[in-house]
Amino acid sequence: RARQNVLAEQGRYTTVLQADAGFTHQKSARLGAGDTLSASTTRTYTVGSALRRTFATGTSAELRLQGERFESSGSTLGGSTATGYGVSGRASLSQPLLRGAGTRVGEAELRAARVEKELADKSSLRTRSALVRDVVLAYWELWYAEESARIQRSALALAKQQESDAKARVVQGAAASTDVLTFATRVAELEEAVVAAELGQTQRALELARLMGSPDPDRQLGALSSRPPSAGPSATRADVEAALRSGSLELAELETQVKLARTRAEVAGEATRARLDLEGYLESQGLSERVPTAARRAGELSYLTAHVGVVYELPLDDSRRNAEKRAALLAVRAAEHNLKSVRDRITAEAALSVTNERAASRRVALAQKTEAVAEKAHAAEKARFELGQSLPIAVQQAEDELRRARLRVARAQVDLVQEQTVVLHLAGKLLSHYRG
Secondary structure, eight states, X not given: XXXXXXXXXXXXXXXXXXXXXXXXXXXXXXXXXXXXXXXXXXXXXXEEEXXXXXXXXXXXXXXXXXXXXXXXXXXXXXXXXXXXXXXEEEEEEEEESSTTOSHHHHTHHHHHHHHHHHHHHXXXXXXXXXXXXXXXXXXXXXXXXXXXXXXXXXXXXHHHHHHHHHHHHHHHTSSOHHHHHHHHHHHHHHHHHHHHHHHHHHHHHHHHHHHTTOOOTTSOOOOSOOSOOOOOOOOOHHHHHHHHHHXXXXXXXXXXXXXXXXXXXXXXXXXXXXXXXXEEEEEEEEEESSHHHHHHHHHTTOSEEEEEEEEEEOOSOOHHXXXXXXXXXXXXXXXXXXXXXXXXXXXXXXXXXXXXXXXXXXXXXXXXXXXXXXXXXXXXXXXXXXXXXXXXXXXXXXXHHHHHHHHHHHXXXXXXXXXXXXXXHHTTOHHHHHHO
């Protein structure tokens, strides 16, 4: 739409062809001596055409050719009818000196349309970048949901195996029947956790499908990668702030809005300011009883009419013009304040994003360290239980700690890559990152 508006404004000042025809019947009276009246009747048939164009400077030019046939009858002609033909050509020119003068006014809408196209382009980039950001975030949320479901299913399988082993030991007389109840309770709890994890996985898959334009509940959609997200290069706060200020799509869009408001403010109130137009025309006319002779006489330029004049128009009330100018200036100030507000917000977001990224990076390292410790603790507790030196509840606690540690690792990895995705979007580099 914005591109078509630009094309429309480029074609605003086009040449116009006009054609017209008409018939005029006139009966007039003339007062004579002794309060007598004489009448005359005139019938005129006219055809004409003109080429007219207005330029961006406000200049209006017109070239007109007209032919006419007139019939006159009356008492002065003794009741007879006189017929003749007339041919005329006129070239006229009008130039505004105040209202509407110059390309500053004449091309204002074209400049505004170009700025709106630039705004639409940047808005389109921002929208695409936001969509890519949302898809990436949803993708890794789906990966986390799948990883969570996998961890829960793995824990459930282990719990079932332990329940089966406990039942075998009870049959052999090596364990009490209460040990089986402990493992059975554990299996029931993990079955609930698996159902919840699979529900979350389905919800995340549907959300990702919706963002990708195919919200089909029967479609099987899963993460394409089984590997955990890998962290990208880290950045300092100064680096992120500089990237955001120079490459933020949101800032670029608001800067264009300021530019558009200033463009419109340049010509605010122009339609209601004083008007002073310089105009003139030159006309040649030829008359004859025959059309060719009338045309030849008009072309000889023997009978010319020239006119030069000025037209001045002054509104006696400036309230509308002043209101339009104030409204335009307020629009500029509002756009500038919006730009400043977003700049301040982006600065805060830059600091927060870098802080979150660093925290997420530390959380990944700490969670991986916790996972390693939990694996060793679980292995040791399992070995003690097999030797009869530990209780089933202690083994379950170790397994819970290991499961939670693995979930924290996955969550921290997803948080880290999501924070980096947000920073890339704020910096306006997300599209180029994924194109590469």
